[in-house]
Amino acid sequence: SIVMAVTNPEAPTYLRASMIIVPTDTPGFNLVRNIPVMGHEGSDYFSHGEILLQNCRVPVTNLLGPEGQGFVIAQERLGPGRIHHCMRWLGICKRAFDLMCARANKRIISPDGKTLATRQIIQEWVAECAAEIQAARLMTLQAAWKIEHLGQKEARIDVSLIKFYVANVMQKVIDRALQVHGGLGMTDDTILAFFYRHERAARIYDGADEVHKSVVAKRILSSYEGREVR
Template structure:
C-alpha cells in the first residue's frame, strides 16, 4: 500500500477507522435530502465520535484543539473525507471554515479568536469568505470594487460579492475590501470580520448552479450573491493590518489546495470503484464490459492517473511540511489543474460505462460529475495555474549563445571531433 510511505502504523489505524466511518455513517446522509437543521441534528452524534478519536479539526495545532498534523497526514485524511461531500463537515474541516479558522489563528487578535475562532472550531458557528466579485476575474484578487472607508474609529463597507459559498448559513463573514486604491497591487485590500446580522449586509439570493439547485432543501454548499450597503463595523473588525488582505488570503490557499486535490482523489477513487464493479457484471455484445479492450483501457488509464495525481499531491504536501508553502508553489499549481482533470475524466468514464444509469440520479455519479466541473474554477482556474507552472519552470532556463540550441547536433559534432581528434586520427 503506497500510504505506508507516508503514514506510520498508528496513523494508518486512524485512516482505516475514518474510511469505515465515512462509508457506514456518512454515505447514508447523502441520499436523505435533509434540510440544514436536520443535517445539523444528524451529524451531532457523529461529530462526538470524531472527537473521541482525536480527529476533530485536525488541521489546527493542539493549542486550538487540533492535532497539529502536517500537510502529508492531512492530505491522507482528506483523501478519505473527499469520498462524501458531508464528511469534512462531520470532521470539522469543511471549506470555507477550515481556511477561515487558519487565518483567524494566524492573524486574529486574542479578542477575535475568543469571539469567532473558538466557536468556529467547536462547530457552534459557520462562516463564509467573501472575496469574489462578478465584475472582476476571481483569478486576479488584486482587482475588486468593494471598498472599506475609515469613518472615525469605524469602517464603512460598500460593494457586491458573488458566489460566496455558505453565505446563507454563515454566522459571520470574512470580507476582502479595498482600503487604499492607490497602494501597490498587493497592498490595496484588507480583511474584515462581519457578523451575518450586521445592518446593510444583505444576502440577495443563493445562485442556482450545476452543483446546487435553486430548490435545494439545504443551503449547505450553496453560493450566494451578497450586497454590502453602508455596512458599518468597528475598528476591531479589521483582521490583521490595513493592506494585509492579499497576504492573509494567500496563507489559506496553499494548504487548502492540497486538501482540495486529495479530496478529489478520494472522489475519483469512489467513481473508479463503481466503474470496476460495473465492468464485472454488465453484459453487452457477447461478454461482460470488463473483457472489452476500451473498457480495460479506461480502467488502466484511470488507475494510473489517480496514482500519479495522488503522489504529486502528497509530494507537494511533503515540500510544504519540509520547506514551507512558498517552496511548494510550483508543485501546488501542478496538482491543481492536473488533479481537476483526473477527477473529471475518471467520473466521466464511470458514467460512460454505466450508460443511462450513470447519467441518472439512481447513481451518485451525476452529482459527482457536477461537483467535479467546479474543480477547474475553485482557487483559480486551470489556465492561471498552468501559466504559473510554465513561468516558474522557465525561470530555470536561459537562451543559448548565438541562439544555437544546446543540443544542436552539427555544433556538438564539431566540438566532439576537436575533443577526440587523437582518437579519430588513430
C-alpha cells in the same frame, strides 16, 4: 461571512484590502440569492451567495488580521488550500473508480452473460484511470511534503502542477465512470452526476488550468535561458 474589501484605496496595490468578519444577521447584510450553478442553487456549504451590503456596520474588532493584509492572508491560504482541494479530488476519484469497477463487473451486456468488464475498452479505461489516480496521488504527496519541509515558495511549481493535473484526472475518471453507467450515470441515482456537475469548477477556481500551466511553463523555460543543451 468574511468580507474582503478595499479599506485603503491609496495604499500600494497588494495592501489595499482587508478581511472583515460580518455576521449574517447584521443590519444591511442582504443575501440577494444563491447563484444557480449548473442548474442548482444549492444550500449551505454547497452554494454561492450573491451578497449586497448596504450601510452594513461592524465594530473595528471584527477585522481579521491586520488592516491592509487581506490580500496577503488570501495568498497564504492558497498553497495549502490547493493541496487540500487535490486531496478531496483524490477521494472523489476513488469513489468514482470504485463505482465504475463495480458496475463494469455487474452489468451483463450479452445473452451469454458477459459483463462490461470483459470488454477491452472498459479494461483500458480501468487501467488508465488506476495509473492516473496513482500518479495524481504521488504528485500530491510530493507537493504536500515540499510545502511542509521547504515552505510555500519552494513548493509553488509542485502546487501549480497538481492543481491542474489532479483536477483533469478527476474529471476524466468521473466522465468514464459515468459513461460505464450509461443512462443510469445521467440520473441522480448514483453520485456521479452530482460530481460531474459540481466538480467542473475545479478547473476554474483557485486559478484556471491555463494560468497554472503558464506559471509552470514560464518557470521551466526561464531555467533554460542561456543554458547550453546538447
